[in-house]
Amino acid sequence: MLDNPSAALTIFVLSIFVGFEVISKVPPLLHTPLMSGSNAISGITIVGAILSAGHEQQTLSTLLGFIAIVFATINVVGGFLVTDRMLGMFKKKPGRS
Amino acid sequence: MSGQLIQFAYLASAVLLIVGMQNLASPKTAPRGNLIAALGMAVAVAATLLVQGVVSYGTILAGVVLGSAVGVVLATRIQMTAMPQMVALLNGFGGGASALVASAELLSYVRAAEEPVGIVPLAIVLGVLIGGITFTGSLVAFAKLQELVSGAAVVYPGQQFVNGLLGAATLGLGAMVVMDPLVLGPYFGVVALSLLLGVLLVIPIGGADMPVVISLLNSYSGLAACATGFVLGNAGLVISGSLVGASGIILTKIMCDAMNRSLGNVLFGAFGAVDTSVSAATGGVEQRTAKGYTPEDAAVIFSNARSCIIVPGYGMAVAQAQHAVRELADLLESKGIRVKFAIHPVAGRMPGHMNVLLAEADVPYENLVEMDVINSEFPETDVALVIGANDVVNPDARTEKGSPIYGMPILDVDRAQHVFVIKRSMNPGFAGVQNPLFFNDNTMMIFGDAKGVVMKLIEAVRDLS
Numbered sequence: 103m104l105d106n107p108s109a110a111l112t113i114f115v116l117s118i119f120v121g122f123e124v125i126s127k128v129p130p131l132l133h134t135p136l137m138s139g140s141n142a143i144s145g146i147t148i149v150g151a152i153l154s155a156g157h158e159q160q161t162l163s164t165l166l167g168f169i170a171i172v173f174a175t176i177n178v179v180g181g182f183l184v185t186d187r188m189l190g191m192f193k194k195k196p197g198r199s
Numbered sequence: 200m201s202g203q204l205i206q207f208a209y210l211a212s213a214v215l216l217i218v219g220m221q222n223l224a225s226p227k228t229a230p231r232g233n234l235i236a237a238l239g240m241a242v243a244v245a246a247t248l249l250v251q252g253v254v255s256y257g258t259i260l261a262g263v264v265l266g267s268a269v270g271v272v273l274a275t276r277i278q279m280t281a282m283p284q285m286v287a288l289l290n291g292f293g294g295g296a297s298a299l300v301a302s303a304e305l306l307s308y309v310r311a312a313e314e315p316v317g318i319v320p321l322a323i324v325l326g327v328l329i330g331g332i333t334f335t336g337s338l339v340a341f342a343k344l345q346e347l348v349s350g351a352a353v354v355y356p357g358q359q360f361v362n363g364l365l366g367a368a369t370l371g372l373g374a375m376v377v378m379d380p381l382v383l384g385p386y387f388g389v390v391a392l393s394l395l396l397g398v399l400l401v402i403p404i405g406g407a408d409m410p411v412v413i414s415l416l417n418s419y420s421g422l423a424a425c426a427t428g429f430v431l432g433n434a435g436l437v438i439s440g441s442l443v444g445a446s447g448i449i450l451t452k453i454m455c456d457a458m459n460r461s462l463g464n465v466l467f468g469a470f471g472a473v474d475t476s477v478s479a480a481t482g483g484v485e486q487r488t489a490k491g492y493t494p495e496d497a498a499v500i501f502s503n504a505r506s507c508i509i510v511p512g513y514g515m516a517v518a519q520a521q522h523a524v525r526e527l528a529d530l531l532e533s534k535g536i537r538v539k540f541a542i543h544p545v546a547g548r549m550p551g552h553m554n555v556l557l558a559e560a561d562v563p564y565e566n567l568v569e570m571d572v573i574n575s576e577f578p579e580t581d582v583a584l585v586i587g588a589n590d591v592v593n594p595d596a597r598t599e600k601g602s603p604i605y606g607m608p609i610l611d612v613d614r615a616q617h618v619f620v621i622k623r624s625m626n627p628g629f630a631g632v633q634n635p636l637f638f639n640d641n642t643m644m645i646f647g648d649a650k651g652v653v654m655k656l657i658e659a660v661r662d663l664s
Contacts, residue, residue: 110428110432110437114428114429118444118445120442121444124217124221124442125449126449128223128224130550130569131551131564132551133551134554135229135233136550136551137413139233140421140443140446140447141289141290142289143236145293146216146436147300148240148296149433150296151296152248152253152259153250154300154303156248156250156259157252157254157255163304163306164258166306169299170300171259173299174292174293176267176270177290177292177420180270180271180289183274183275184274184282187274188279191279192226192564193226
């Protein structure tokens with residue numbers, strides 16, 4: 103995929119800047135959902151886990167990959183769901199000022 | 200699907216994740232933002248399933264089903280007051296997963312007797328190291344927050360020396376892995392030491408410093424994912440991981456600034472350890488006695504008040520008092536008293552903790568006001584009601600140069616006409632320092648559990664009308 107390490111580094115550095123830009127606009131009111139949501143995103147490592155576990159041969163690597171899938175899925179599913187639950191509470195309440 | 204298309208799918212996924220985070224800028228768009236981010240994740244997973252060489256769908260499905268089941272149960276059962284430990288736990292799983300992925304990759308290189316090249320060996324070491332620290336560090340943070348172990352700082356002589364030594368040993372072993380990745384001995388050393396370091400680095404950090412630790416571990420879990428991105432040469436992982444890394448770092452900085460302390464001081468200062476020399480130094484204050492009042496006394500003051508600012512702290516969360524507090528706020532408003540909530544950035548055990556609890560209790564978010572905005576309003580406010588907060592309202596932070604919390608931005612509740620403080624006892628707060636606010640002439644202490652006192656307060660206010 104990314105054969106060139108300098109390309110990966112470029113992407114890394116630029117994404118950090120994008121991250122700073124985007125995240126600094128999140129108000130303190132929503133810092134807890136921000137944490138649980140970004141937490142869910144760190145579960146993106148599930149991509150790596152699938153690549154490790156998906157090989158045909160059954161080796162120690164696939165076992166580690168399998169455990170990684172379980173962990174990462176807990177992270178992703180739990181993170182997005184609990185964030186959704188929290189954000190639902192911040193909806194404007196009808197009939198209240 | 201060709202490799203090119205899969206790369207486009209990862210790009211689309213990264214864009215969705217970024218747009219999702221952008222939408223978190225306002226409570227109105229935030230739920231949509233979370234859905235967009237989840238969609239981005241789904242796209243990344245779907246694309247990965249189509250990568251050539253990924254064939255063991257049975258294994259993958261089993262893992263996803265198992266993980267989803269646990270995730271759903273956790274997310275739907277957890278109480279809002281327990282959100283800090285929930286986030287800590289999820290962080291741990293994310294970090295653990297990244298460490299496992301980095302390990303699995305190293306093992307397949309060894310199995311194929313193929314030397315990893317370029318940045319890959321370094322990325323493997325970093326993935327294992329950061330992921331491992333995140334895993335056990337988060338579990339310790341979880342155990343502290345869940346009160347499975349004492350939340351206090353655990354310190355022993357030579358602690359920093361031991362940690363420094365272990366850190367150096369880990370880096371040395373890591374360098375050996377980088378130089379000769381196919382020899383597994385040093386790798387196992389890195390695994391063991393990073394798991395140990397995660398524990399040792401978090402145990403000296405006390406309860407009220409948890410917001411910093413959780414933010415930092417959040418950042419680590421992102422950086423660990425990022426490292427696996429370098430291992431696998433996967434741009435999607437690198438982008439998403441660094442987004443989370445940046446997010447955690449920003450929150451860490453905000454939390455440190457809100458306590459006027461450096462990150463180093465939080466991590467290595469062992470602030471929560473009971474420091475007897477500090478209490479001795481402020482002994483002059485301790486000899487004064489604070490007067491206890493009843494909820495009925497407070498109700499009399501409320502009957503003449505026009506405005507009230509409620510300052511919630513961790514005590515409100517512990518007592519699960521948020522619903523009772525909302526009820527009190529509604530009652531006061533029905534009597535024509537304007538009620539606002541003042542939220543200190545480090546109130547509670549994680550960033551935004553109080554906001555979530557009050558939102559759960561249906562307090563409109565417009566009434567939750569940040570420290571910088573509300574501080575100018577205290578002098579014109581009739582009643583400041585402090586519920587389970589201590590250090591964040593300690594006026595010593597403004598004036599006492601010798602105080603450990605000197606310079607920390609606080610909520611200026613002492614400038615209100617009347618101050619009610621609901622507190623379980625006169626025990627000093629987390630910083631181990633006495634709070635002169637409690638002895639001020641305009642302060643009324645009401646001792647008891649936050650929820651119980653607030654309910655009595657509601658009754659007393661009702662009875663007076």
